[in-house]
Amino acid sequence: MPPIPPPFQIKDVEVTDRSTSFKGFFTIEQLTLKHRTFDGEWLGPFTRELFRRGEAVCVLLFDPKRQTVVLTEQFRVGAIDDERSPWLLELVAGMVEDGETWQQVAQRETQEEAGCQFYQLIPICDYWVSPGGCDERVMLYCGLIDSEQVGGVHGLAQEHEDIRLVTLSLEEAKQALADGVINNAAAIIALQWLQLHHKQLLSELTD
Template sequence: MSEFFKPDPDAVEILRRESCFSGFYRLERLHLRHRQFSGEMGPLLSRELFVRHDAVCVLPYDPQRDEVVLIEQFRVGSMGKCSNPWLLELVAGLIDKDEEPDQVARREAVEEAGLVLGELWPISRYFPSPGGSDELVHLYVGRCNSEGAGGIHGLAEEGEDIRVHVLPFEEALQAVKDGRINNAASIIALQWLALNRTEVCGLWL
């Protein structure tokens, strides 16, 4: 069995930290060295770090109807990289207040989709881009009643313009296969539900 690296307390040495930009997000430049697999300290490295609040993403799922609720909104980061920058996504938000991840999931479901969630099923916590960002994503499936879900939602003061879609689960999964759903949290959550739907429905029905 392979043995994975186990860092000691001195495995990373940060020599200097610069603030390059500070707004809603921050950009820092770190000058550091880290221990290499040989056991020796490596060379001095300079790395920019995008400092973000941690995020919460939740896939609302109605086990009675076998439907998921997804949201559609414009995403500036996808411009020029795909033909349509209006993406199908999960309900999501940043932990930028004194809140627990499950509280953020429930609040954002109301704000972005008009949904009151029941039980939350934690899927995973993961780093979407650890090579240059410190963001950690808390990912859930949330039980919901999808009957009547739809419409335009979002907070006007935040410039949000969000359209709600209710899809049969198999249709949403096909959208992953077709590439129509092309963002990490949605792909991970829908594939996880494909693998675990029997167990989820067994407890939620």
């Protein structure tokens, strides 16, 4: 099998014009650009709209002692037409602000949305959410917690947050995935990661 060829780089794209089409809670830019093609030529120039969302951090809260996960439940306008409910079961999550590291965001959002702190933070992966037209990049973590006193409703009033915490056993979380009750990318990826690495994780914690 031939090796995978190296990918193109940023230098293989030329942006000749960039303007802001909309600026509100989010920003939409219009770009005129061209890029190299696989046959060695150039494609373009052409225009694309880019939804500027920025970087986000999501944390799966896992209690290894009780074998439970703690999820958030809140209204999401993007899911307003969801047949089941626009209130989604998700991970603790937040946007990266200027000067913040991913780890700092994970710590801040865990406190704000769940009222607790993790004692260990394990990287899962980072991924582009919808790169066909959005620049949002998500960093996923698993945060190990003691969930005994974790629960209730949280969030910042000034950010119009109303976040209820939901604690599920690993089996309940697995069934919620199978039933489509958990239906957002970050939670699906993180919970599937936990299923794959659960035994190894517990082994490492008890060594």
